[in-house]
Amino acid sequence: MRVSVEPTYEMTKILGANRFEVDVAEAATVADVVETTKARVGPEFEKLVRLAAIAVNGVLVSYRNGMKTRLAEGDEVRFVKASAGG
Amino acid sequence: MMMKGYAGRILEVDLASRTFAFKPLDEDVARLYIGGKGYGTRLLYDMTEAGVDPLGPANPLIFATGPLNGSVAPQSNRFAVVCKSPLTGGIGNAACGGSFAYGMKRAGIDILICKNQSPTPIRLDINGDKDEVRFLDATDLWGKGTYDTQKRLVGRKYNAVIGPAGENLVLYAGIVSNERIAGRTGVGAVMGSKKLKAISVDGSRKLEMDDPEAFKEYTKTVRALFRDHPVLGHSLEAYGTAGIVKTTNARNILPTHNFKYGHFKDAMSLTGEYMHDHTLVGTKSSCLHCPVMCGRQVEVEGKGVVKGPEYETLGLMGSNLDIADIKKVQEWNYAADDMGMDTISLGAVLGFTMELQERGMLQSGLAFGDPAGITEMIHDIAHRRDLGNELADGVKRMSHKFGGREFAMHVKGLELSAYDPRGSFAQGVEYATTNRGGCHVQGASMYLESVGPLTINPQNLKLKADIPVVQQNLACTINSMVLCIFTTYGMIPKAVHEMDPKSWQYRLAVTMLENSGPLLRIVQGIKGVPMMWWEKWMTYITGTTITSGHLQEIGGRIFNLERMFNLREGLSARDDTLPPRMLYEPIFKHMDRGHPLEQLLPRYYRLRGWDADGVPTRDTLERLQVRV
Numbered sequence: 020m021r022v023s024v025e026p027t028y029e030m031t032k033i034l035g036a037n038r039f040e041v042d043v044a045e046a047a048t049v050a051d052v053v054e055t056t057k058a059r060v061g062p063e064f065e066k067l068v069r070l071a072a073i074a075v076n077g078v079l080v081s082y083r084n085g086m087k088t089r090l091a092e093g094d095e096v097r098f099v100k101a102s103a104g105g
Numbered sequence: 106m107m108m109k110g111y112a113g114r115i116l117e118v119d120l121a122s123r124t125f126a127f128k129p130l131d132e133d134v135a136r137l138y139i140g141g142k143g144y145g146t147r148l149l150y151d152m153t154e155a156g157v158d159p160l161g162p163a164n165p166l167i168f169a170t171g172p173l174n175g176s177v178a179p180q181s182n183r184f185a186v187v188c189k190s191p192l193t194g195g196i197g198n199a200a201c202g203g204s205f206a207y208g209m210k211r212a213g214i215d216i217l218i219c220k221n222q223s224p225t226p227i228r229l230d231i232n233g234d235k236d237e238v239r240f241l242d243a244t245d246l247w248g249k250g251t252y253d254t255q256k257r258l259v260g261r262k263y264n265a266v267i268g269p270a271g272e273n274l275v276l277y278a279g280i281v282s283n284e285r286i287a288g289r290t291g292v293g294a295v296m297g298s299k300k301l302k303a304i305s306v307d308g309s310r311k312l313e314m315d316d317p318e319a320f321k322e323y324t325k326t327v328r329a330l331f332r333d334h335p336v337l338g339h340s341l342e343a344y345g346t347a348g349i350v351k352t353t354n355a356r357n358i359l360p361t362h363n364f365k366y367g368h369f370k371d372a373m374s375l376t377g378e379y380m381h382d383h384t385l386v387g388t389k390s391s392c393l394h395c396p397v398m399c400g401r402q403v404e405v406e407g408k409g410v411v412k413g414p415e416y417e418t419l420g421l422m423g424s425n426l427d428i429a430d431i432k433k434v435q436e437w438n439y440a441a442d443d444m445g446m447d448t449i450s451l452g453a454v455l456g457f458t459m460e461l462q463e464r465g466m467l468q469s470g471l472a473f474g475d476p477a478g479i480t481e482m483i484h485d486i487a488h489r490r491d492l493g494n495e496l497a498d499g500v501k502r503m504s505h506k507f508g509g510r511e512f513a514m515h516v517k518g519l520e521l522s523a524y525d526p527r528g529s530f531a532q533g534v535e536y537a538t539t540n541r542g543g544c545h546v547q548g549a550s551m552y553l554e555s556v557g558p559l560t561i562n563p564q565n566l567k568l569k570a571d572i573p574v575v576q577q578n579l580a581c582t583i584n585s586m587v588l589c590i591f592t593t594y595g596m597i598p599k600a601v602h603e604m605d606p607k608s609w610q611y612r613l614a615v616t617m618l619e620n621s622g623p624l625l626r627i628v629q630g631i632k633g634v635p636m637m638w639w640e641k642w643m644t645y646i647t648g649t650t651i652t653s654g655h656l657q658e659i660g661g662r663i664f665n666l667e668r669m670f671n672l673r674e675g676l677s678a679r680d681d682t683l684p685p686r687m688l689y690e691p692i693f694k695h696m697d698r699g700h701p702l703e704q705l706l707p708r709y710y711r712l713r714g715w716d717a718d719g720v721p722t723r724d725t726l727e728r729l730q731v732r733v
Contacts, residue, residue: 025355027351028351028373028376028378028379029378031373037373038370038373069605070605071606072606072607073606073607074355074356074357076357076693076694076695077355077356077357077358077367077368077528077692077693078356078357078564078693078695079356079560079562079606080607081606081607081611081612081615082562082564082615085607085612086607095368097354097355097356098355099351099352099355099356099606100351100352
């Protein structure tokens with residue numbers, strides 16, 4: 020199945036895109052998407068992943084099943100950094 | 106003898122008779138309400154009758170400082186403005202950085218009250234050393250933008266001015282000091298109704314403190330803490346408040362298409378990071394003596410280097426209008442600042458207008474995703490020309506005239522800020538209950554549930570009524586001391602920012618926080634030792650021990666007095682609501698409805714000590730010593 024990925028700004032610099040799609044197996048998890056992306060990009064990505072939260076369709080996975088959160092076709096996986104306000 | 110930190114004087118200026126008088130600050134009131142918004146609200150309540158015309162002579166315009174202003178503590182150069190709001194009909198207030206607060210304290214003025222109306226454009230020139238107020242003709246300045254006006258006040262460093270928007274009584278006009286604005290609730294229109302174009306103030310007094318050595322040493326510690334803090338020392342300088350666009354977009358709470366959606370697919374080009382890489386020419390602190398360099402400098406064609414947009418402007422005038430061109434938003438931000446208008450309300454008004462156009466309900470020529478006509482409309486609004494005259498009244502009045510109440514994004518008439526409450530339930534409760542209307546900075550609950558480094562699940566009911574009470578109370582006192590609300594970001598230590606948000610430790614911390622309700626209530630009441638820097642500063646400056654328990658009590662007092670003002674003006678529980686779009690239209694895949702306000706409001710009322718109709722009980726008012 021296909022899901023879309025939105026990286027953090029720092030990630031876009033090494034990924035070369037601010038949004039892309041990945042093909043993963045049915046019932047893949049967030050961890051699978053991260054691994055697929057890491058394989059595409061390399062170890063530099065690992066450090067940036069560590070600092071980011073991950074949301075699926077706007078909901079942080081830490082409120083669901085963490086990295087084992089299962090995905091569905093068309094889901095949007097977004098990497099999130101904490102920020103200040105305004 | 107007056108508490109230290111205060112000059113001990115209120116200056117009352119009558120713009121009709123061109124007279125003035127210095128009166129003593131009431132120390133009992135200062136102990137109960139601190140200063141700033143708190144003291145200002147007390148004055149407003151006592152000086153007005155129910156039903157006062159907000160644009161009439163009997164609505165006082167109150168500029169209020171607090172005991173931390175003039176101290177050069179980080180983030181302490183702010184003043185509050187209090188009046189009845191012409192936009193909401195309830196309590197109006199706004200806070201502003203820049204330099205005016207410092208000027209007021211140098212002049213030895215805690216509070217300035219502007220009464221009645223001048224028949225002709227006027228400006229005030231106040232010399233606190235000579236106890237002198239000059240009433241000067243401002244015909245030459247009338248019609249000028251805020252930047253030009255301030256430049257023309259030669260030799261005057263500490264000014265508060267309005268632009269054409271205030272002069273023309275745009276209901277969301279603000280008051281500007283340097284590059285900062287007291288933007289919300291139309292305080293600029295009240296100043297314009299008095300034909301008061303500018304106030305300049307100066308003197309040479311120094312702030313007296315109870316323990317200046319302790320203050321000085323401790324402030325060094327705080328400055329070092331700020332320098333090392335991930336937000337106050339790093340991300341705000343690198344990306345400004347614009348750094349938050351990516352976060353809110355990822356969490357589905359960035360207003361898009363008049364708040365119809367929470368995610369904008371082209372948001373990347375509106376981010377602080379994008380601004381940093383493509384359009385930023387410098388960073389600066391926009392507020393005197395503040396070490397937090399959150400201000401952006403960008404170039405706008407024909408205008409040179411100007412202040413760049415904040416998060417709210419990028420949200421409300423960028424994604425909310427489906428506009429991805431940051432240069433356009435920068436241009437409109439400059440125009441709005443120069444005209445002296447609140448960009449939050451302006452952006453919401455433009456979004457509403459675009460949706461009316463889309464639905465065939467109002468022909469404006471403005472369309473989502475199209476920048477054409479927006480610059481002209483901003484100026485038309487500021488000058489109340491043609492259709493701009495309608496937009497100048499805000500979305501609530503527009504919706505009554507043209508329809509579209511379901512998607513008129515306001516609470517109590519104040520247009521919503523750029524955090525969608527469908528993804529931030531506590532923020533939704535805060536929007537619905539904050540006395541000045543749909544505002545985010547008089548609590549900032551969203552920081553703990555959808556924006557900050559440690560966030561609870563924003564879409565369950567845990568703590569969603571509790572957090573707004575604590576945050577609103579704290580914000581009332583922050584706006585009374587008067588400090589920048591960003592100071593509260595420093596409460597979350599560096600170690601939390603460095604946690605992996607996917608780790609079990611993070612999930613444990615979130616779980617503990619989510620279940621901290623009983624602890625939160627206990628902590629509210631503790632009057633132990635001063636812990637946070639603002640508590641210590643207040644203690645060192647005034648000589649009175651101030652702790653979180655004291656501030657929660659004072660904040661509750663201020664909040665309840667605001668509430669009583671609103672009730673006296675005819676607002677009620679009926680106004681503690683959210684726009685229908687927020688209540689009924691889902692924007693998350695896993696939800697089939699919007700914000701569950703009806704499940705949270707009863708608890709909020711109980712925690713506040715209000716009855717089921719949202720009226721503070723007699724016991725609550727007595728406990729908090731709120732005299733009405």
